[in-house]
Amino acid sequence: MGRSHHYEVTVNWTGETRSYRSYERSHEVTADGKAPIAGSSDPAFRGDPARWNPEELLVASLAQCHMLWFLHLSATDGVVVTGYTDSPTGVMVETADGGGAFQEVVLRPRVTLADPGQAHLLPSLHERAHGLCFIARSVNFPVRHEPS
Incomplete structure (x- = not known):
């Protein structure tokens, strides 16, 4: 068997899921020593088009x-x-x-x-x-x- 590589990231979201239409999809993807990635869902699923999906x-x-x-x-x-x-x-x-x-x-x-x-x-x-x-x-x- 070959070498094993492990990858760790953190996905962090805060908000309230009171309804499908109103909850915020924006979140951050981070890893130690790296710039965060601004994430969201695809705009087709109510996401922020300025963020990566x-x-x-x-x-x-x-x-x-x-x-x-x-x-x-x-x-x-x-x-x-x-x-x-x-x-x-x-x-x-x-x-x-x-x-x-x-x-x-x-x-x-x-x-x-x-x-x-x-x-x-x-x-x-x-x-x-x-x-x-x-x-x-x-x-x-x-x-x-x-x-x-």
């Missing part, structure tokens, strides 16, 4: 994980990346019982290389990064990537 954070986590593995593999394979931008999207569908689930997330990384002649190596690097991403390996929905 869990669904956005899940999509961001998948994109970050893929990027970090891609950069790692590029560095070890001698491919010099000078820029990386992703504009991922996620689709979540609500169910009749009020719950829901993600149907898919699509990553759209745009990579800039020091040597454009190495562009033919990018599909393989993306495929390998996808296969190694801890987060993508942990979710039960497809995570596709459409690099450009």
Whole structure:
């Protein structure tokens, strides 16, 4: 068995839940030594649109994980990346019982290389990064990537 890693955060909310329509959804996510993340629910669920919601954070986590593995593999394979931008999207569908689930997330990384002649190596690097991403390996929905 491999090494075990543990992650601790604190999610803190205060208020009153007297009614579904009136309770505050704003909260903070914190961890020792890090700036707090201002969280809320999605605006579709009466949340604050100026704050991060869990669904956005899940999509961001998948994109970050893929990027970090891609950069790692590029560095070890001698491919010099000078820029990386992703504009991922996620689709979540609500169910009749009020719950829901993600149907898919699509990553759209745009990579800039020091040597454009190495562009033919990018599909393989993306495929390998996808296969190694801890987060993508942990979710039960497809995570596709459409690099450009």
